[in-house]
Amino acid sequence: MNTRIAFKKHAPSLPCERCGYESLTVAALIDEDGSVIGQTLVCTTCRERRRAAATGSVPVQRS
Numbered sequence: 001m002n003t004r005i006a007f008k009k010h011a012p013s014l015p016c017e018r019c020g021y022e023s024l025t026v027a028a029l030i031d032e033d034g035s036v037i038g039q040t041l042v043c044t045t046c047r048e049r050r051r052a053a054a055t056g057s058v059p060v061q062r063s
């Protein structure tokens with residue numbers, strides 16, 4: 001089972017409870033066959049932090 005996450009282009013950003021930044025975004029859950037199976041809330045800031053912690057580097061890009 002390989003589920004992808006697709007961010008919506010003009011989704012409004014909501015304040016994240018974990019980090020406090022307004023980077024909580026509605027994203028679509030896409031199944032392996034390309035069908036949308038649901039929606040989820042993803043905080044891009046928390047995702048970046050997790051990735052940075054995994055690779056040991058700090059993300060440069062900021063919006």
Ligand SMILES: [Zn+2]
Pocket residue numbers: 016017018019020021043044045046
């Ligand atoms: Zn967050």
